[in-house]
Amino acid sequence: MTAQRKQEGTKSIPGTLHVPEECRQVSEVLQRIGDKWTVLVVGELGGGPRRFNEIRRGLGSISQRMLTLTLRGLERDGLVTRTVFPTVPPRVDYELTKLGRSLLDPVNQLGSWARQNQPAIRQAREKFDAVAR
Amino acid sequence: MTAQRKQEGTKSIPGTLHVPEECRQVSEVLQRIGDKWTVLVVGELGGGPRRFNEIRRGLGSISQRMLTLTLRGLERDGLVTRTVFPTVPPRVDYELTKLGRSLLDPVNQLGSWARQNQPAIRQAREKFDAVAR
DNA sequence: CTGGATCCATAGCGATACTG
């Protein structure tokens, strides 16, 4: 942690894996799934296919507008499929694709991190806010 | 993948780990680090302590306002430390805390996912956009 | 060099009303 920065320029560190290129991609994905609802919807769909209002009730507070937009985004990125049953009243099922399910894994990793460290974060936050003026 | 939804109500699935509670935490963390710059700054600091303008040049395009805000947020959450050297001109070093470095791991996991699947995502996106009107 | 203060444009999101 001491002798580590002489003139690494743009070459980045060989051992670790956060090359600028990779960082950009992480950033893109995070901005994509880092909105208010995406991961919650994905989590809900992680339990199997769901209908529109099932998801809605599962999340409790999402507006139908945001649920529509979120599902459209996920569908666009190939993370969920949308299946319309031409019945009356209409029925639409949403389900994670293979790609969508593969996302559950890294997201759960981040979930573990969150659970382990959120107390520390909250503590740091309170401390910071107490000192700040 | 077939016999999986009878009446699981609010109890969620035992095998997997995306209980609503956990999902909420993931969502919070993602919204926190899912902004435009946070992970990029964390990535930059992953290479060791950096000065304000070093980070800025490392990212290339961030405004100093956003860099300040991003660093403040990270400092508030206990993810980076801020060290002021009372010289003239002033010099300020930012460095990941242990907590901050621990975040690199799950973030890199997501980075791997991003690299592996972004081609598929882009492809799905183009296909969707082509069909959509 | 490090950042605070302002102003402004845009994106995200909620509320509500309307439709097949």
Next chain:
DNA sequence: CAGTATCGCTATGGATCCAG
């Protein structure tokens, strides 16, 4: 039931100017 359309609020972020 599953959306679409519209509105308005707030958050996010960039540009610019000022200061220790």
